[in-house]
Structures are given as C-alpha cells and as structure tokens.
Amino acid sequence: MNKDYLIEVDGLKKYFPIQDGLFGQQTGQLRAVDGVSFKIRKGSIFGLVGESGSGKTTVGRTLLGLYEKTAGSVKFRGEELSSLKPKQLKALRPKIQLVFQDPYSSLNPRMRVGDAIGEAMLEHKLCSVAELRSKVIEVMKICGLSEQHYNRFPHEFSGGQRQRIGIARALILNPDFIIADEPISALDVSIQAQIINLFSDLRDDHGVTFLFISHDLGVVEHLCDDVAVMYLGQIVETADRDSLFRQPLHPYTQALLAAVPTLDPDSGPVAMAQGEIPDPSKPPTGCRFNTRCPLATERCRREVPILREVDGGGDVAGHRVACHLV
Template sequence: MSEPLLQIEHLKTYFPVKSGVWGRTKTYVKAVDDISLTLYSGETFGLVGESGSGKSTVGRSIVRLTDKTAGEIAFRGKDLYGMPERELRKLRPKIQLIFQDPYSSLNPRVRIGDAIGEAMLQHGLADTSNVRERVLDVLELCGLPRYHIDRFPHEFSGGQRQRVGIARALAMNPDLIIADEPVSALDVSIQAQIINLFRKLQRERNLTYLFISHDLSVVEHLCTRIGVMYLGSMVETGTREQLFGNPLHPYTKALLSAVPVPIPKLKRERIVLKGDIPSPVDPPSGCKFHTRCPLAFDRCKAEIPLFRDLGDGHCVACHLA
C-alpha cells in the first residue's frame, strides 16, 4: 500500500446547544464522536451511513470549514490545525471539496469561467495573461465545451453544474478531493457519467478521494475501502470485498440488505431496523446502535465496544464480532 496521505486520529466535532437569555451552552451535538481513519495516495475511501451520522461533518472538519473539538488531522504528516496560517494557505489548494448541491456553492452573478479562474489567481496557479486558457483546459478535461466559460450557473443542467464543481476543484491541482454526496441529486444516467469522470481523473492525475455517500451501489462501484458511520462513530471499516462480501456489524448488514438487487428472482433477507436514529445531543450509553440492533444484549447497553482489527484491516466495533 502507498504512503498515508491523510491521517485522522480520535476526531471529535461537537456543536454547542445554547439556551437562556445569556446564550449559555447547555449541551453539545456530538456530530463526530471519536473516529480514526487513514487515507492512502491514489485510493478512493467511501464514507457511508444514514443522514445525520456525521459523514459531511468529517469532510468539513478536514478542510476546516468546521472547527474540530478534539483529535488530530494530519495531511502528509503535517497537522492541519497546528500549522501557521501562511503555511495553511499554501496547503489549501491540495485539499478540495466538491459539494452535494453545486448550484448553492456557485455565485449566481458570476460567470463560471471567473468562478474557476479567481481561485487560480488567488493561489498563484495562473496569472491574468493565461488564466482564461487554463480555465478552458480544465473545462474540457471535465467534459464541458469551451464556449461554456462565459455562462452563468443557472444556464446549466444539474449534471453540468456538478462538472463545473469538479472543474473548480481540479483547477487547484489537488492531491485529495473530498466529494460530499456529489451524485445523490442527479439522474441515474448522469450519475454514471460523473462516476466515470471521477475514475478517469483519478487514473490520469493519481487523485485520492474521500467519497461521502449514502448510496451503497455507487460506493461499491467506485471505492476501494469503505468506512461505515453511525451516530458520529465509526462502526466498521474494510475493503470493498470485505464489507460487501462479509459484513460483520449488524448496522452494516442492515444497510446492505436495503440495496436493490438487479436479479428479480433472487431472494434476499431484508433487515428492517426498528425506531429512528437517536439524537446526537443525547446518544445512548454503551453501543450507540443497541437501541435498534436486533442482536443487542445487556453488555451492549452498558459497555462501549472497542474498534478492533479482526485481520487484514477489517475493523469493527461490536461485542458479537
């Protein structure tokens, strides 16, 4: 395996809940609650889980759109939260974020050529004499005609806007791209085109992806390793073959049982979880999943399961594993 590119150790990201006239902090929303993972150069790591599990907060904490509460995030061995502001600014182009809704991330009054070129100028990746040509090159690389450079965001379809978002990230010559559910709002045919674009760019530029999604079919097709999150915690990580061929955590099994199978006569056991995901303000004691787990027993309610490596990098947090 290649060298580690990104290392996250015991990351916690809490949001204060304030109340009263003076706005005192009453409690915290534990959006990310002590997770660790490592990304290697050239791989695609998938982060999956239900809405509210903390996937997007992990991505936003990495790029420092949201400040962490505790833990360490290191990029190429350098602490992203400990380095001086000047050094961080030089590093920022190397870590780019692609948003779920590309339209809300684009200024409706700014032509997309200017939106892409502005960042290149700010970080010294182009100058006024060649920025337009650089933008045209990256648009072509992402499958957009050159004449689209002078269009506004509202003149594009959803798939085209996502290509603009990819082009804007690619213009920074990044090493790591965090894709936050980049295809969830697109039609299936457009999803396939964007996924193929991701794979093409990875081959050509040796990119590393942190691919955040709730669509397990897309994750299986694109990702080499996968992490499963539940209520802010990592419950299982492993290779694509390990998680889809031999899931160990009851939550992972439930998620996989909900994935449609393109074989009408194939019967599959459907695991229906009872109740709703608990509030991250007051998560359950012990194993956070015990309130919905069909296999829970007394130990699950009292003791937090250790996140253990059961061999070949297949890690799980479950007393029964």
C-alpha cells in the same frame, strides 16, 4: 509517517454547543463526530457511508477546516494541520479541495463559469491573467465541458453540467485531495454514472485522492477502494471495498446493505435496523446501535465496543469492527 497514506485521522471529535434559555446558556453538546479514526491511501477513493445524521458531512468539513475540531488529529502528508501557521495553511489550501452536494448553491449566479473556475488560480497567484483562460479551458475539457461554455452563467447548465463545473473549480488548483460530499445525490441516474466515471478517471489518470461521502452503497461499491461505515458520530466498520460488501460484519452495515434495492426475485426478507437514529446530543450508553439492533445483548447496552481488527483471514482479512458480537 507512513508514506502510503495521504490523510491520517486519529480520534477526531467535533461537538457543537447546544444553547437554550433567555441568555443563550450552553445546556449540552451535540456530538456530531465522536472519536473517528481512519487513513486514506494515496491515489485511492475512500468511501464514508451512513444514514443522514450520522456525521459524515461534519467529518469532511472538519478535515477541510471549515469547522474547528474539538479534539483529535488530522495529518496531511504526515503534517498536523492544526499546527500550521496561517500563511502555511493558505499555501496548503489549493491541495485540499471540496466538491459540494448542491452544485447550484455553490456557484455565484452572477459570475460567468470561466471566471468562477479560474478565480482561485488568481487568488493563490498560480498563474497570470494572460494564462488563465487557456488553463480554465484545459480543465473544463478534462471535466467534459467545452470552450463555448466559458462565458455562460450557471443557470444555463443542467444539474450534471453544474456538478462538472464544481469539479473543474476544484481540479484547476491541481489538488492532491478532494472531499466529495454527496456529489451525485441530486443528479439523475444517467448523469450520476458520468460523474462516477469522471472521478475514476481523475484517480487513475491524475492520481487524485478522494474522500467520497455518500449514503448510496451501490455507488460506493462501484467507485471506492476502501470503505468506512459511520453511525451516530462513530465509525463502526471499515475494510476494503470487496471485503466489506462480500462479508459485512457489523449489524448496522448488514442493515444498510439489506436496504439496497435488488432485482433478484428469490431474495428473501432480511433483518433491518429498527426505529430512528437517536439524538446525537444524548447518545445511548454502550454500543450506540444497541437501541436499533435486533441482536443487541445486555453487554451491548452496557459496554462501549472498540474498533478493532477482526481475527481470521479470507473474507474478513483487514476488517476493523466495533461490535461485541463479532
């Protein structure tokens, strides 16, 4: 075990069965996550980016145990999660939390906000009923909510406030690791900035480690320490934030960055990914990006590239890329 890493993922796979016919026979598999490996340093924010359908959310839910993995290893503090007994796993649950993309759908509309935030504390017996209100108010203030919000219902809040409620509900359990699944995609830009700053404060002041799942590269560049780029169930490039944004190496990463809007009037046209993301139940042979890559060669169509560290220093130091062209 490397004590610098809180989360270690190795060869993670999650396949969903495809059923068809009158009796629902399995006719194939949807390879949502197909051999993903990465490590997350303690006290850092690790960004996982890619298009819709790339498998980002499935990675997060499989890490949390909401989906049962097909294969691979997920270690938390060096301990394999799948080897834990139910009682051990329940004791670990407060340390790994999830912030959902849609804050309203994750809240019970009939439950007052203070009760929604504090119910997990009582479930895990982390405090008494007498202590609960003060602890809930304390974490609400950390998340930018006030005491007067305690007895209100979810429909009485704005989208940004509801997302803060979701974060408070995760934070009250004093987690070491939070999976934030597209937590700001449904919010206004001004509210997005507030949530981003809140995540930064939680990392800096409370030492919380994040897996930040997003398709917004502008947010990822501002917030994250390390970044992995995912395409069709596999990671194609990973590096620290500054290196990746300064010198992207994989054609898919370059295409994603090219799609980010810019105010520079002198910026010229850049190569973009062609076509649509393929069906994950029938991925292309060779490099999975070869059907959309303008630089693809015959080798790209024939051989599967391995995620490997790039030789050289400077801007590419620490880069790992799965591409025959690099």
